[in-house]
Amino acid sequence: MLTETPNATSRVEVLDRLRSLCLEHGLERLAVDLGELIGIVQDDLVQLEIELDELRGGERLSERAAAHLLTQGGKRLRPLCVLLAARVGSGSSRPAIDLAVAAELVHNATLLHDDVVDLATERRGHVAARAEYGNAASIFAGDWLLIEALQRVRRAAVPGTLDLLLQVIAEMIRAESLQLECRGRLDTRRDVYLDIAEGKSATLFGWALRAGAAAGGLGPAGCAALGDFGRHLGLAFQIVDDLLDLTGDPAVTGKALFTDLREGKMTYPLLVALERDVDLRAHVERVLDYARLGQEPSLDLCRIVQRRLHESGAVAESQTLAAAEIGRARACLAALPASEATRALELVAEATLHRRH
């Protein structure tokens, strides 16, 4: 039933892809530097993939649904953050790898539940686990990955990380629930959007960085600085995600245009554009009407919405906010002694801003 047999070592391609992206963007310097970055955490990332692969092979429907999602790649950005944060301190360790795996598992657990909530049919360019194995299996799969994550954090025994992760997951659930309540509500306020984005995305990035820092033996100030870096990075990541939903290239993102919008999820550029362009609302309502009927919006309608997003300045304003968050993230690094690892984190932040998938 499993559709892919990934070669663990090939997954360092995650970093290769980041590098190609920089080259496409004319960021040659960044690309060269990312090459060095690969060297820092290559072994850890290989180990990460080996341990994720070990979760495959279970017979239960829940295990197969989870494996279905886990083996379809993903950017592995959260575990990369854990591993780099650990290297700001004393470097690689068994606990750091456990925490990195846990970060990826929590992320995947939320995707499995979200796809049921959103009745999603695709994920990462493949059929969604819930569409292949059913909603029930996808729910249990999410539950299972959550427990697997917590067991690893428990085993890592890095002070503070388990309690913080429990708080973070509670916050993620609260934010997902708030997002559900705002579904299709074009009058959602920006501060409510930011509450959702921080809860569903920024907190787990914050945990990844802080937990990695703690595994690397950093003190409270270092952990706090990296945790803050993570939250800013996570918020920027989410806003870029929003932009990709509305203006990205589906062939690159692996996700149909307006997927979030059609699920009624309010995104930052959309809310800004709706504030600025009173005529946009009717067009967006039409997209939602199509979605309610299970139909795709016409290409013309998509283009109208996209044009208005650009012309209202909402795209530019969203890019500015994402860039500002990346700036704040980088400023957090200033509290730490410069090292190869802090430089790598800066590059990750920069690449996040320019990512196209």
Next chain:
Amino acid sequence: MLTETPNATSRVEVLDRLRSLCLEHGLERLAVDLGELIGIVQDDLVQLEIELDELRGGERLSERAAAHLLTQGGKRLRPLCVLLAARVGSGSSRPAIDLAVAAELVHNATLLHDDVVDLATERRGHVAARAEYGNAASIFAGDWLLIEALQRVRRAAVPGTLDLLLQVIAEMIRAESLQLECRGRLDTRRDVYLDIAEGKSATLFGWALRAGAAAGGLGPAGCAALGDFGRHLGLAFQIVDDLLDLTGDPAVTGKALFTDLREGKMTYPLLVALERDVDLRAHVERVLDYARLGQEPSLDLCRIVQRRLHESGAVAESQTLAAAEIGRARACLAALPASEATRALELVAEATLHRRH
């Protein structure tokens, strides 16, 4: 939106109900003894209800869905087990109450997810949370209660209890997934049924007793004995649950007859009867056919299935197995010094066998 405002103190009625049940069954001695039992844990049970009530009042849809279920009563049997096990040792304590609340929360978390999986419309004689607040809210509500439970176990800081609970939840998920795979499969083997019943029911009872014992300061032998007591009690509880689904009085159980069967859940009496009565299969298939069409089976059909369950000896055999499990549970108590608390646990075991809801 909340339909009930329970008075925390009134919930000691859980024990009162157990007592009435004994009286109805002509078990006067048991009823009198249960009266004493109420005295032992009354204050703890009141505190339990206060703490469950504190989870109400959240604004989020997930919180309201969880509160909807939590405020509709339930037997509170798992927390009662935690509290009594603690009293086998040094008695009531802050950690024991945290663990008792956690046991109830994990149970409710699984119900919230199960109801989505089963597309259930009713629970505990009321509209199911997923029917009132939607599947999405019910999924997030289950996630939330799970995290709330784990936070309490973490705070209780009783050695071994968190790791064991994580294992137990993983086992519950595996069993639920296996149950899903056996849905509607009338050829499910008894050993597979027992694997499911132990995973989904016995393990959490086992944890409740063992965790309570550890909170009460018992040593490894005492914890193991009470953990074993719990697993046998839990398996008996499940088999009685199965019997109630097929032969219970809906006015007392608060659950329509054949609810499990119509969801395709294989129960012990049914599997035994199918083995013994080759003509039963066609009737059961008809019940499942009705269920697929969203229709109730006719009263006649129900009576035919019930009669064959009795006449094949499957009901008696299931009662015998439940009684044997209760016997094994009671035997586990022999390893412990006799006390008011061990006597209370014996009574809970006896009442579980005779319960009618």
